[in-house]
Amino acid sequence: MMLIHRGKFTLKREHSIHTAGFCILHSSPDQLIQQLHLLHPEERSYYDTLKFDKRRESYLLGRISAKKAIGALSSFEDLARVAIEAGVFQFPVVKYATTHNLQVSITHCDGLGIALSYPEVHPLGIDLERTDKANTTAIKEQLTAHELALTTTVPLPGDVTCTMVWTMKEALSKILRTGLTMDLKVLEVQSLEKDGDLYTSHFTHLIQYKAISCHAGAYICSIVVPGKTSPDLEEFWRFFRETASRAGE
Template sequence: MNYISARLLSTNPNTMMQELLFEGVTREYKAHFCISYFPEDYRYADMKPILHPKELEYYTTLRFERRAQSYLAGRYVAKKAASLLFKEDNMASICIDQGIFYQPIVIYPASSNTQVSITHGGGLAAALAFSERFPLAIDIEKILIKKEFFMSQFTDPEITLIQSLSFANDTAFTVLWTVKEALSKTLKTGLMAPLSIYEVNHMEVKDGVLYSSFANFMQYSAASLIFDTYVCSIVYPKRMPLVVGTLNETLVRFMAISKIPPNKIGGGFFQ
């Protein structure tokens, strides 16, 4: 199998991009992945030149610094992923607009059917760019120690399922949260519907990856990787599974090359 090489960009923020493969029995689909690390002292305002005029107009209305930073970080990784797909060097020519439910909408003259999924938090931001023919979503979260909160959000069968796994409950709860959030992005509902609708009915560790399936959306599956204090989950059409090794190798290289403080992010597999 031939993959393009993951590339660490020389400019800040530390960024890596990779083509991901989803492989079925008779066909395959590709998506483009981007992840960036933003240190605490990063000058987010330096990224304003990448904004499309429509994005810049919206950016100037943001009054809270954290919201402005997350907006810039999200647009940066989304545009990087899309630029790899479009082979477009001028990121300002790509507009990541917002839909009625605040879902990202890609506006680019040469493409009318490209979508992106964005996630950010804990100094990291990541995105997937893909064809609307092949719906995907990504979520990355720091492993949270909020057992009481999670117990109130998940169904009894999900809690029983988590307790049957061989790793820490905090990790399992965070995986379940990221899987549900990624599915909600795929469905373009966000977490505005009862979480029980996104109920996970099966979780299985295989070759160091945790795979999940859904009670009400049987056409989708999720693959989750743990990276020290973070979990990354991608939801995809069930019959076209992700070739996970490429994503894991990219994240491991990203950690090793990026200037990330110890214990901020690490790499590893579920056991």
């Protein structure tokens, strides 16, 4: 079965309000292949060069969820005419959309693909990881002493908080469009606060941004937004919790 949730959310700022789109997709590889018609010819050519099934799957999860996130924001777009190219640091670049200045942030993990579409004036970044005790040692090696201390201050298991901090840093690297091609200390998480079942963080150096994280089932998703923005993510997190718990079944 393919599970798709799409929607919009507002990004409120002191003097402006923006709208972003999202798509949360859970799918088997077979069902994804049935969506191949949504690829632009340029994307299809690239897809045909991919040799490994795992990468074919993640590429489709990313492209299909990103196109559907664009569709959530601009319902009149013909999604097969939109191409999402990879920029020089592998960041996604939306091409040929009739809605100008739209961009996307993409993440995929297992059979889950999540994408946000946003107006270029208001960037967003997203990251999703499975909490896996086996990865915790590797993640811990990448965290700063300050981040390691932070992970002990919230009521979650250590492997969950380490993965949470890691997804915040990856989402930050996506909003910056650099990816992790830097000294990871630059992305240091400065604070970690529980807010209901969500967690909010600020960054030591990139003080213009903040991260909001949700842990559901075996997954953690973090979204990074400009620090002074209030995003209305209630519906997004509800769908994320629902999809993440089903994905773990």
